[in-house]
Amino acid sequence: MSKPTAPWRILLVIGGGIAAYKSCELIRLIRKEGGTVTCVLTEGGSHFVTPMTLAALSENEVYTTLWDLKNETEMGHIQLSRQADLVVVCPATADLMAKMAAGMADDLATTLLLATDKPVLAVPAMNVRMWQHPATQRNVAMLRASGVTVLEPDEGPMACGEFGPGRLPEPPVIWQRIRQALGGDPLADQPDFADAIHRPLHGRHVLVTAGPTHEPIDPVRYIANRSSGKQGFAIAAAAAQAGARVTLVAGPVHLPTPPGVERVDVETAREMAQAVEQALPADVAVMVAAVADWRPETVAGRKIKKQGLAPEPLPLTENPDILAGLAASPRRPALLIGFAAETNDVIPHAQQKRARKQVDWIIANDVSGDVMGGDANAVQIVRENDVVSLPEMPKDDVARVIVERIADALAR
Template sequence: MAKKILLIVGGGIAAYKACELVRLIRKDGGEVTCVLTEGGAKFVTAMTLAALSENAVHTTLWDLKNEAEMGHIQLSREADLVVVCPATADLLARMAQGVADDMATTLLLATDKPVMAVPAMNVKMWEHPATRRNVARLREDGVTVMEPDEGAMACGEYGPGRLPEPEAIMAAIRNFGSIDPLAGQPDFAGEMHRDLYGKHVLVTAGPTHEPIDPVRYIANRSSGKQGFAIAAAAAAAGARVTLVAGPVNLETPQGVDRVDVESAREMLAAVEAALPADVAIMVAAVADWRAADAADQKIKKDGSGEVPPLALAENPDILATLAKSPQRPGLLVGFAAETENVVAHASAKRERKDADWIVANDVSGDVMGGDANTVHIVTKAGTTSLETMPKARVAAALIDRIADEIA
């Protein structure tokens, strides 16, 4: 991600979320310097932002000490990325018109770095033709303008205009500043459209636990990290996301509806209940077998040295079931955890289960539980192999391709 962020905090009740965004940027290893507008100062204080960022907060052009050395010009050039959050209707209008009548707008006019604006305003203001013209002009000028979220607002109305949650903004910042794994070039010049806005994306993640008795179960080493990262990336791209999660110790990504399950049969029921979906991404490492007759009480040793027999039954195949469903998602993506002949096994699996894509990875190392992954996207048209990268970047690359596919 971009390591140096210049954060311009506009006015409006959503300004309080900028404080959490500062914390997330710092947690992610970034450095953040804040510019607080006059309107923003009505809702959050410079002291709060300074404490969270551990940097001085800038509020005015008329600072004799800084401006003697043209401090606002230096500020505008030192960052890797300028983020305007929240971007009010007034601030967007002044940006579109090239107004430079305060610290924030002067910086925006003087910067030679990429700019990302995160709007927040009343639904009618967001839908007003003037705002739509201003957003279109800014995008034409190369400014990335995120789409706002839809929901209840402080004014009591409902609709698009809510500031996206800080975690979603953080994901957009992280993706904005990354290296495109397919092109090998920075994606600063590209627009960060919320390409899955209005789409329903269904994701499964983690292992399943198949009970043998009340204290023992059959499972695998899946951590759920890749599936949770994909759910987070889909939410950041504007989708409504349902995440069906097996037993994992992970926080729910912001903006994601989570359903917790334990067994394969429970996961299948939750998946079917979540339909219809535009896209289904089946990342979960579902146990292939379960105990045919799970014991009601703990199975005890009897001292004979004999191992009790364990009869197995095959679990339902969730991916294949979805492929045959009358509510089959428009794009059905499965995952294949392999230890040998990765692409060949994945290709066979795609055909056998009638999936559109299979994302294959070699789990013979520390992928399960680790933070990085190397994947191969197998489609009817061929295979694309991505370089080894953090699971969050794998998720972003996959969601980018999915958005292109269903556009």
């Protein structure tokens, strides 16, 4: 099958769950990026959103029944299933996925899903117990085995009052997966800074830190970590593309400065703390840098030479906590975001760090593999009341999702 090109045609099947309201935001995002959306509303979905709302947002007819005389004289369900580039089921309820796995076709949605020859992306949303039930997990496995892409739900509080996996991922995350499924990027042909006044971060100052710090031991050696700076530079670039004035405080990395970004190069943690202070005030601070926790108490003026078999002791002292200091500052940005690179218990450690540092979000990732220095990342956005899990994607796409969420948070 040839790869579709933008503008993409999305057939959106809306299941009967409370998360159906988020389909409205998804339609807005798809159309904002140049795609077209045709909606199929199930009977259950109609209890949460109306055909009139979906028609107004999509500017297309909304289909609700298999028994429409006008459409079905022309086999409308077959045409619907074949005209799209991608079929998206959102929300995909437990009932709807069970019918899909069983090959049932007792309404318009299930009939066109059985008749389509196009890729299908299902976005589950349901109670945590329903998601974890062996029947649901069996149905998910069957759908994936048959070629359907089934996303993992987010973890967080639910309308029923329970907490756990089962929440519908946020619309920007779903949109990123739609782009991946279609194999392209509708933003690629847009100029980065055209019409910046209409971009969502126009007039905002975004402060980003990136890369490692180097803490000198002597003129030759230093304490450092494996951070490449790629994720921080990608966030700075995405914020600039969204119209923000961006200050990027960069540790010692060999990366080009993103267009439209003011770059301040530093080496040590203390230099980074000073540069961050000088960059204030800012509306948003995204502290991506992997700052060394410790530095040598003293720096030798000459290279330290070996003295026998045992190495000389290297007394260390703690570096300034830039993130916690910024959280306690009277010039604290309205939105303060930290990063947590973890090798185990990623979400619990990130939740503890968010509370300890008194920041708004912690963006956590598992760095036990080759994330540091690599070009892809899978992160968890940990906020006060929920956790949003992003699938693994290129770091530029991770940055774009984060910046979209920043813009949404500032707009409230």
